[in-house]
Amino acid sequence: xxxxxxxKVEHFFKNLLLDTYLSIKAAKKTTESISLTPADTVVFVRLxxxxxxxxxxxxxxxxxxxxxxxxVVVAEKRNHFIYRNYAFIDEVIVYRKGLMGVSDAAxxxxxLKPRLLIDLHEKISTTSSLLVGQINAPFKISIRSRxxxxxxxxxxxxxxxRTHPADRTAxxxxxxxxxSDESWNILFEPSTDAYQTAETxxxxxxxxxxxxxxxxxxxxxxxxxxxxxxxxxxxxxxTERGLPYILITAPDDLERAKQIAPEPLIAxxxxxxxxxxxxxxxxxxxxxxxxxxxxxxxxxVPVFGLYNKEQPGFINWYPYRxxxxxxxxxxxxxxxxxxxxxxxxxxxxKEFTQNNTSN
Numbered sequence: 001x002x003x004x005x006x007x008k009v010e011h012f013f014k015n016l017l018l019d020t021y022l023s024i025k026a027a028k029k030t031t032e033s034i035s036l037t038p039a040d041t042v043v044f045v046r047l048x049x050x051x052x053x054x055x056x057x058x059x060x061x062x063x064x065x066x067x068x069x070x071x072v073v074v075a076e077k078r079n080h081f082i083y084r085n086y087a088f089i090d091e092v093i094v095y096r097k098g099l100m101g102v103s104d105a106a107x108x109x110x111x112l113k114p115r116l117l118i119d120l121h122e123k124i125s126t127t128s129s130l131l132v133g134q135i136n137a138p139f140k141i142s143i144r145s146r147x148x149x150x151x152x153x154x155x156x157x158x159x160x161x162r163t164h165p166a167d168r169t170a171x172x173x174x175x176x177x178x179x180s181d182e183s184w185n186i187l188f189e190p191s192t193d194a195y196q197t198a199e200t201x202x203x204x205x206x207x208x209x210x211x212x213x214x215x216x217x218x219x220x221x222x223x224x225x226x227x228x229x230x231x232x233x234x235x236x237x238x239t240e241r242g243l244p245y246i247l248i249t250a251p252d253d254l255e256r257a258k259q260i261a262p263e264p265l266i267a268x269x270x271x272x273x274x275x276x277x278x279x280x281x282x283x284x285x286x287x288x289x290x291x292x293x294x295x296x297x298x299x300x301v302p303v304f305g306l307y308n309k310e311q312p313g314f315i316n317w318y319p320y321r322x323x324x325x326x327x328x329x330x331x332x333x334x335x336x337x338x339x340x341x342x343x344x345x346x347x348x349x350k351e352f353t354q355n356n357t358s359n
Contacts, residue, residue, distance in 0.1 A: 028152065033177075034116060036069050036116065039069070040069040040070065040116070041069065041070040041116075042067075042069050042071055042072070043073075043109055043117045044073045045118070045119045046075060047079070047095065047121070048076070048078065049078055049079055050078070051293075051294055052079060053082040053083060054188065054291065055320070057187050058170065058186065062178050062184070063118075064088040065088075067176075070091075072092075073093070074093045074131060075092055075093070075094055075095065076094065081272060085189045095127070102131055103134065106131055109135050110134075110136050115137060117132060117140045118142070121145075122160075129150060132151070138152075141154070141155070141175055143156075155172060160314045163315070164318065164320055166180070166186065167180045170184070186320050186321070188298045190280070194274045194276070195280075197269070197271075197277065198274055198277035198278045198281050205264060211284075212244045212246060212281070213238055213246075213283065213286065215234060215235065215245055215246070215247050217231055217249050218253045222333070224288045225253075225288070226288055228259050230340070231260045232260050234337070234340065245261075245265065246282065247265055248266075248275070249267070249268050279296055279301060282301060283301070283351075284304070284348070285302070285303050287306070290305075290317040293305055293318070293319050294320065296319055297321045302323040302351050303319045303323070304344050304347050305324060306326070306327055308330070316328060325344075327340060
């Protein structure tokens with residue numbers, strides 16, 4: 001009880017300090033249209049995880065394609081390496097935790113004299129608020145939230161219960177006269193070496209033309225790990241159906257992977273670009289991890305996903321442009337194998353029947 005009371009007090013004073021900061025750093029609201037030229041710099045602020053970075057890419061690319069301006073991204077340790085894979089992103093600035101980190105990142109941005117700052121966080125972030133407040137730019141855009149005082153332009157968030165996160169992110173482009181359409185997609189650009197490594201791995205197991213199911217076991221948290229025995233049963237199901245598979249895992253889960261599948265069939269690479277390239281080589285992906293889901297969208301690989309239920313009012317992060325089916329539960333770890341067998345089996349029938357028909 002004492003810890004809970006302390007947390008409430010800390011939360012109260014944190015909000016009080018933030019509100020004071022917002023008042024001091026408030027930007028002047030304007031309806032002035034924002035014009036951009038190739039000589040201008042646009043700064044995007046997008047912290048947090050890999051999935052957050054991937055769904056922001058279509059929005060960033062739309063600005064580059066439309067205006068040709070310099071694109072700079074303020075990122076953090078968990079996701080900065082994602083942005084370095086795109087030729088249209090001109091510079092990545094890595095924020096370091098702490099007030100000095102905020103100050104240093106803001107100073108680096110200010111030296112670039114940005115014309116526009118776009119905050120891509122749809123939920124208020126104290127760190128991004130501090131960054132935005134210290135960055136000097138004539139125009140600042142964000143999704144409307146509690147820190148809207150910091151921005152010259154704010155836009156309402158599209159209905160989160162019905163709108164994909166990539167399209168919710170794109171809403172910030174309204175003041176620029178841009179909006180997402182059917183041509184938009186998640187993008188990722190592995191290097192030639194990454195593709196070659198993935199191709200060598202695949203060909204060491206299966207000849208060209210083999211339809212392969214990718215089974216990703218890594219999800220970034222114990223609550224989304226489906227369990228060794230369940231994955232073993234899943235691979236047995238694929239074998240019974242005569243469907244070749246590869247098991248995809250992050251290095252942290254390699255020992256678990258060895259309990260599930262023969263080691264030659266395990267794709268385990270530290271380089272995220274190789275991980276992505278492997279997904280580009282499979283014909284269908286089974287995964288509990290949304291980062292893998294977004295990568296599947298890049299190459300329109302059909303996805304069967306296991307999901308923890310999102311918070312009320314928010315839709316789960318389904319694939320943006322690829323076919324999919326899913327099972328949503330309070331905990332992925334508690335989803336019975338028989339439930340997956342029935343629904344995943346139907347998905348396999350549908351997808352591979354379509355493949356065989358088209359071939």
